[in-house]
Amino acid sequence: MERILRGIMRYRNTTREQMVREFQKVRDNPEPKAVFFTCMDSRMIPTRYTDTHVGDMFVGGT
Numbered sequence: 001m002e003r004i005l006r007g008i009m010r011y012r013n014t015t016r017e018q019m020v021r022e023f024q025k026v027r028d029n030p031e032p033k034a035v036f037f038t039c040m041d042s043r044m045i046p047t048r049y050t051d052t053h054v055g056d057m058f059v060g061g062t
Helices: 003-026 045-051
Strands: 034-038 057-061
Touching: 034 045, 045 057
Parallel strands: 034 057
Antiparallel strands: none
């Protein structure tokens, strides 16, 4: 649990602001280039192994 809480704090201090800017760019006009279907397995992180960013693709979990 401690590791998860540290990750949340690190995210809030370093990543959150950048992510908010990225979400604002695609909020009103998303133009994904792909659809990626995956399972609900928490080990599956499509953006990590496809090297994509916010708005690059729709991800559907089944």
